[in-house]
Amino acid sequence: MKYLNWEIIKTIVKRAFRSKVVLLSIAGAVVSVVKTLFEVDINPIAERIVEVLWALWIVYSAANNPVTPDDF
Secondary structure, eight states: TTHHHHHHHHHHHHHTOOOHHHHHHHHHHHHHHHHHHHHOOOOOHHHHHHHHHHHHHHHHHHTTOOOOOGGG
8 A cells, every 4th residue: 555645535535526517427427327227217307407407507697697787
C-alpha cells in the first residue's frame, strides 16, 4: 500500500459527489441497471421525472435571473 494515498482518494470521492453531473450519471446508471435486471419499462416514469426536473430548472433560472430591465 506504499503507492496508495488515501487522502487523494478521499479528495476525489468528495469532489465527485459534490458534482451534479456525477450524481446524475450515477442515477442514470442505476436506472439502466434496474431496467436491465428487472426488465421493467420505466420510460414513462423517467420521462415524467425529467419533465418535472426541467420545469423546476426553468422556474429556478427565471427566479434567479440577474438581469433586470434596468440592467439592459
